[in-house]
Amino acid sequence: MSIVIEQPRSPRSRKSANWEKYGWLYMRASGVVLIFLIFGHLFTNLFLGEGIKAIDFAFVGGKWSDPFWQVWDLLMLWLALIHGTNGMRTIVNDYTEREAVRKTLVWSLWSICAVLIVLGTLVVFTFDPCPAGAAAELLPSFCPAK
Amino acid sequence: MATEFEELGAVPSFTVTLFVRRFNPEDGQEARWQDFDVEVHGTDRVLDALHKIKWEMDGSLTFRRSCAHGVCGSDAMRINGRNRLACKTLVKDLDITQPIYVEPIKGLAVEKDLVVDMNPFYQAYRDIKPFLIASDKPEKERLQSAAQHSKFEDTTKCILCAACTTSCPVFWTDGQYFGPAAIVNAHRFIFDSRDEAAEVRIDILNDKEGVWRCRTTFNCTEACPRGIEVTKAIAEVKQAILRGKP
Numbered sequence: 001m002s003i004v005i006e007q008p009r010s011p012r013s014r015k016s017a018n019w020e021k022y023g024w025l026y027m028r029a030s031g032v033v034l035i036f037l038i039f040g041h042l043f044t045n046l047f048l049g050e051g052i053k054a055i056d057f058a059f060v061g062g063k064w065s066d067p068f069w070q071v072w073d074l075l076m077l078w079l080a081l082i083h084g085t086n087g088m089r090t091i092v093n094d095y096t097e098r099e100a101v102r103k104t105l106v107w108s109l110w111s112i113c114a115v116l117i118v119l120g121t122l123v124v125f126t127f128d129p130c131p132a133g134a135a136a137e138l139l140p141s142f143c144p145a146k
Numbered sequence: 147m148a149t150e151f152e153e154l155g156a157v158p159s160f161t162v163t164l165f166v167r168r169f170n171p172e173d174g175q176e177a178r179w180q181d182f183d184v185e186v187h188g189t190d191r192v193l194d195a196l197h198k199i200k201w202e203m204d205g206s207l208t209f210r211r212s213c214a215h216g217v218c219g220s221d222a223m224r225i226n227g228r229n230r231l232a233c234k235t236l237v238k239d240l241d242i243t244q245p246i247y248v249e250p251i252k253g254l255a256v257e258k259d260l261v262v263d264m265n266p267f268y269q270a271y272r273d274i275k276p277f278l279i280a281s282d283k284p285e286k287e288r289l290q291s292a293a294q295h296s297k298f299e300d301t302t303k304c305i306l307c308a309a310c311t312t313s314c315p316v317f318w319t320d321g322q323y324f325g326p327a328a329i330v331n332a333h334r335f336i337f338d339s340r341d342e343a344a345e346v347r348i349d350i351l352n353d354k355e356g357v358w359r360c361r362t363t364f365n366c367t368e369a370c371p372r373g374i375e376v377t378k379a380i381a382e383v384k385q386a387i388l389r390g391k392p
Binding site for chain 1: 315316319320352353354356358359361384387388
């Protein structure tokens with residue numbers, strides 16, 4: 001007769017989605033994309049054409065009238081803010097000892113992040129490059145007032 | 147001047163100052179540093195210096211040691227700010243012009259002097275099921291190729307001394323974190339071709355307090371007295387979790 005040895009403990013059941021795993025993946029993926037986006041941003045703003053001397057209201061207004069740069073800046077905004085806030089969240093998780101303090105800090109972080117993302121998104125999409133009554137020499141070349 | 151006879155084969159000896167972190171739960175005092183001037187030989191280890199203190203100067207000094215040869219993992223302690231085994235650290239290899247600071251490993255409750263409560267550490271080890279789980283009956287040996295073995299050979303070297311886990315800054319503030327040692331021992335079974343419960347261990351470590359708390363500071367790899375590449379093992383477990391299999 002053989003002896004049947006039971007498994008010491010039954011395996012844990014599958015838990016629901018684990019956010020830490022996706023957070024970890026997000027940090028790596030967004031980091032790689034941000035390197036490309038940020039250096040592309042710096043290169044076009046500071047090196048191409050007249051370089052830093054070209055940056056004025058007209059330059060920024062012109063960029064944000066182009067859907068390509070709207071998407072570029074929007075991606076940078078969202079990826080960088082969530083990347084940074086998640087990084088701050090892990091630091092808070094690592095170094096706070098009291099649960100109430102931790103919750104307050106994490107909640108504040110995500111609130112600030114949400115406000116900044118909403119405001120930034122609004123600016124990228126609703127920016128008016130040709131405000132009425134502005135001095136003509138400050139406006140981009142495509143404005144009717146020019 | 148020394149004679150020729152004394153010079154031949156003589157082991158140089160010198161005096162070092164040891165600052166030892168003392169704590170006695172019964173005297174109601176805070177932990178404090180106490181210094182001892184100890185005459186040691188060039189071949190002596192920090193453990194020998196501690197023995198000299200305990201046997202010849204102050205019998206109340208309390209620390210753990212068992213085999214005293216780097217295998218049992220009892221005498222991990224923080225020596226000059228780094229986690230090491232006292233039995234594998236030669237005094238002459240430290241900067242002996244300065245005092246040597248010896249304190250208990252961090253992140254676990256101190257019970258007395260250099261002795262800490264290891265139970266939370268062992269509990270994390272138990273939680274990852276550190277034993278072979280196989281469905282077939284153990285009637286003959288389970289064969290494995292050298293290539294299959296090489297996947298987890300490094301992590302079989304662990305002696306559970308806790309030097310890695312107690313060098314981890316995440317573990318210092320969050321005692322719930324499984325810690326490097328538990329993940330190393332999970333790695334040892336996850337990548338073992340004879341084991342059938344890799345998914346179970348992967349599931350256990352895919353937890354809020356599991357591998358994702360690792361910040362890859364490499365403190366654990368630097369602390370390991372057995373030279374295990376601990377951070378690499380943790381990274382391999384992260385990869386296994388992303389794949390869902392070893």
